[in-house]
Amino acid sequence: MVQGPTFYMAGAFxxxxxxxxxxxxxxxxxxxxxxxxxxxxxxxxxxxxxYTAMVVAIAFALALLIYGR
Incomplete structure (x- = not known):
């Protein structure tokens, strides 16, 4: 089973x-x-x-740069 990356913060994932x-x-x-x-x-x-498009584009870019495979 493949699971996406998660973070443990404040008692929750x-x-x-x-x-x-x-x-x-x-x-x-x-x-x-x-x-x-x-x-x-x-x-x-x-x-x-x-500004909404900028948020979405930057969020995608961060996800690709940090978690991209």
């Missing part, structure tokens, strides 16, 4: 994708602050979709 998703959210929040300071945030037309 969490799937690795949750850790990657949390990391991606933190990275996008930092990127958003940078975008606001540089004025790039004002140029985005669909901010919600853009």
């Amino acid at each position: 969490f799937p690795s994708w949750m850790v990657c998703l949390a990391g991606a959210i933190v990275i996008v929040l930092i990127l958003r602050l940078i975008f606001i300071r540089t004025g790039l945030d004002d140029l985005l037309t669909f901010r919600l979709m853009t």
Whole structure:
């Protein structure tokens, strides 16, 4: 039986994708602050979709880089 990577935190097992998703959210929040300071945030037309797509793309990239085989 093949099982995906999990982490033991706070008495429970969490799937690795949750850790990657949390990391991606933190990275996008930092990127958003940078975008606001540089004025790039004002140029985005669909901010919600853009930031959501960034979170998903970064989460996938983290999962591939850390757990990819």
